[in-house]
Amino acid sequence: MKKWVKSLGVVAMAASMIIASGCGGEKSSGGSSEKEGNDLEGKTISVVLKTLSSPYWKYVEAGAKAAGKELGVEVNVVGPASESQVIEQVNMIEDQINQSPGALVVSPTQPSTVVPSLEQATQQGIPVLLIDTDAELKDKTTFIGTENFTAGQEAGKLLASMLNKGDEVALISGALGNTATDERIKGAKKALEDAGMKVVAEQPADSDKSKAMSVMENILQNNKNIKGVFAANDDMALGVLRAVEAKGMKIPVIGTDGTVEAVESIIAGKLAGTIAQSPYDMGYLGVENAIKAIKGEKVEKRIDSGIDVITKENAQEKLEFLKSITKE
Structure with missing residues (x-):
């Protein structure tokens, strides 16, 4: 069963549980429901993301807010204007800690940079849950997400399946120090090289569409035989696609995240594919x-x-799910 179908199942199950508890409030089970309500009374869950400016993180936000609404707890979601604003994310984490939330859910842009702040939270008895990107945090409650290296490998395998042994490929990474996009690049590179492809260019584009277009234009000037490209997120993949189309080229470009714009591009026969990491589920879970x-x-x-x-082959089904979770 597809993951996004599972997501709907999770949401529906949670909703049915809430309805059931509401309907049975005056019965003998009401005492248990009242106790659970007291556990959460006055509690806020703070969610600090890498940014709120990209579709991927909007899906994470949507999942987190849906869970809060359906499970009866206030959720506060914040994030800097871009993934490159690492210090701004640290400041946001510290601000949330100062508000004494019931729990802290964080996706660290640079794990080593935010760990000292997260340690403050755990020392104060605040549960810290990491999503999307893990960190060396001794007392974290859990890590929720996918292995970014594995996601990159899947992308590399997909791209390699569209090429011939010996073809030259390019890799477009995110902001320097972003372990999530770094690991995706490492996974893709290994899969491509294992399949006999030649990685002739590897450049960062800060997870930004316009910058990725510019970076790809420069790569194509120096590497005219590029046969395929992997970008570590969909915004960059779409930027790469613009540069490729401007050159009149038709080569496969693979992204990561499974955003609406990327999926629509796949349906239109432009992007060749994307690896979806279920950001909605990360937020919800x-x-x-x-x-x-x-x-x-x-x-x-x-x-x-x-x-x-x-x-x-499956983009239309994915698109319908994505549009359903972003409806107001």
């Missing part, structure tokens, strides 16, 4: 497990939110 942590319930140390390979 982050809040769901934060509630468990607040209540003192057991939370698994690692929770896999899954990977989907999106191509023209």
Whole structure:
């Protein structure tokens, strides 16, 4: 079953549980519901993302807010204007800690930079849950996401399946020090080289569409035999596509994240594919497990939110799901 279908199942199940508890409030089970309500009374879950400016993080935000609404807890989602604003993210984390949330859900842009702040939270008894990107945090509650190296490998395999042994390829990475995009690039590079491809260019574009277009234009000036490109997120993949189309070239470009714009591009026969990492589920599961942590319930140390390979064959189904979760 597709991951986004599972997502709807998770949401529907949560909603049905809430309805059931509401309908049975005057019955003998009401005492249990009242106790759970007291556990969460006055509690806020703070969610600090890498940014709120890209579709991927909007899906994470949507999942987190849906979980808060359906499971009965206030959720506050913040993030800097771009993924390159690492210090701004640190400041946001510290600001949220100062507000004494019930739990803190964070996707660290540069894990080593934010760990000291996160340690402050754990020392104060605030559960810290990491999503999308892991960090060496001793007392974290859990990591929720996918292995970015594995996602990159899947992208590399997909791109290699569209090429011939010996073809030259380019890799477009995110902001320097962003471990999520760095790991995606490492995974893609290994898969491509294992399949006999030649990686002739590897450049960062800060997860920015316009910068990726400029970077790709420069790469094509120096490498005229590029046969395929992997970009570590969809915004960069779309920027790469603009540069490729401007040159009148028709080569496969693979992205990562599974955003609406990317999926629509795949349906239109432009982008060749994207690797979806279920950002909506990451947000939802982050809040769901934060509630468990607040209540003192057991939370698994690692929770896999899954990977989907999106191509023209299944893009329409994915698009319908994405549009359903972003409706107001």
